Amino acid sequence: MTETNTPHYDLIIIGSGSAGFSAAIAAKAEGLEKILLVEKRRVGYSLCTNDAATD
Helix, strand or coil: CCCCCCCCCCEEEECCCHHHHHHHHHHHHCCCCEEEECCCCCCCHHHCCCHHHHC
16 A cells, blocks of 8 residues: 555544634543644634624
């Protein structure tokens, strides 16, 4: 079998909100290979720009 350079992840996390961070921390504790996909350029951006927090 030919080895490829394609990365392997046990877990793909979509979003860097509180649930995404919690999932990443739990995955690290379990020793899983993970990747965190975010929409914004800054990780955790939605945590500090929540419209509900400004009401």
